[in-house]
Amino acid sequence: EAQVTQNPxxxxxxxxxxxxxxxxxxxxxxxxxxxxxxxxxxLRQIYYSMNVEVTDKGDVPEGYKVSRKEKRNFPLIxxxxxxxxxxxxxxxxxxxxTGEQYFGPGxxxxxx
Amino acid sequence: RKEVEQDPGPFNVPEGATVAFNCTYSNSASQxxxxxxxxxxxxxxLLMSVYSSGNEDGRFTAQLNRASQYISLLIRDSxxxxxATYLCVVNAGANNLFFGTGxxxxxxx
Numbered sequence: 662e663a664q665v666t667q668n669p670x671x672x673x674x675x676x677x678x679x680x681x682x683x684x685x686x687x688x689x690x691x692x693x694x695x696x697x698x699x700x701x702x703x704l705r706q707i708y709y710s711m712n713v714e715v716t717d718k719g720d721v722p723e724g725y726k727v728s729r730k731e732k733r734n735f736p737l738i739x740x741x742x743x744x745x746x747x748x749x750x751x752x753x754x755x756x757x758x759t760g761e762q763y764f765g766p767g768x769x770x771x772x773x
Numbered sequence: 774r775k776e777v778e779q780d781p782g783p784f785n786v787p788e789g790a791t792v793a794f795n796c797t798y799s800n801s802a803s804q805x806x807x808x809x810x811x812x813x814x815x816x817x818x819l820l821m822s823v824y825s826s827g828n829e830d831g832r833f834t835a836q837l838n839r840a841s842q843y844i845s846l847l848i849r850d851s852x853x854x855x856x857a858t859y860l861c862v863v864n865a866g867a868n869n870l871f872f873g874t875g876x877x878x879x880x881x882x
Binding site: 694696701702703704705706751759760761762763764765766767 | 781805806807814815816817818819822860862864870872873874875
């Protein structure tokens with residue numbers, strides 16, 4: 662089954678404690694992206710990757726890091742989480758050049 | 774100015790009604806357009822692409838007006854299962870997607 666998986670699905674953590682949210686896709690897509698979704702603000706892009714070892718900033722990259730060492734995986738790293746990073750996070754993938762993205766189920770992060 | 778703007782609603786309509794959503798975008802160089810559907814606490818899923826000539830998929834019709842820079846979605850014969858948030862999405866090129874904040878639809882029995 663074609664899918665994008667994210668882990669963990671729910672995470673409550675404290676300020677400053679480094680965390681990683683994993684994302685994996687099995688569709689051989691070149692393009693992967695991370696979004697955060699907040700009430701009234703919609704989906705905002707954090708980082709994206711056009712292929713292995715190619716990453717770029719989206720609209721709200723501050724406080725986040727990513728890596729793309731393998732085509733299927735695109736982890737999101739919060740080195741020192743802060744309460745303003747409390748949000749719903751989605752990973753997505755697609756073929757390059759299309760807007761037809763497949764989203765993971767989301768990770769609800771709470772930073773206290 | 775936001776890249777993509779939508780009326781957040783909510784739209785509350787009875788079963789069987791026809792409902793239309795509009796969305797405007799600011800970048801005239803935008804290349805492709807989509808409607809996504811998002812159920813409460815779930816991930817967005819592609820509903821349909823929007824072509825210049827307009828396109829229809831069952832009860833759903835999408836239209837694009839490049840001159841006025843807006844996109845529309847028409848749902849005919851609304852079903853209870855159509856209740857969701859509908860996201861307008863614009864591709865400004867190189868997978869640079871901009872999402873609207875969504876329009877919430879509730880279909881009432």
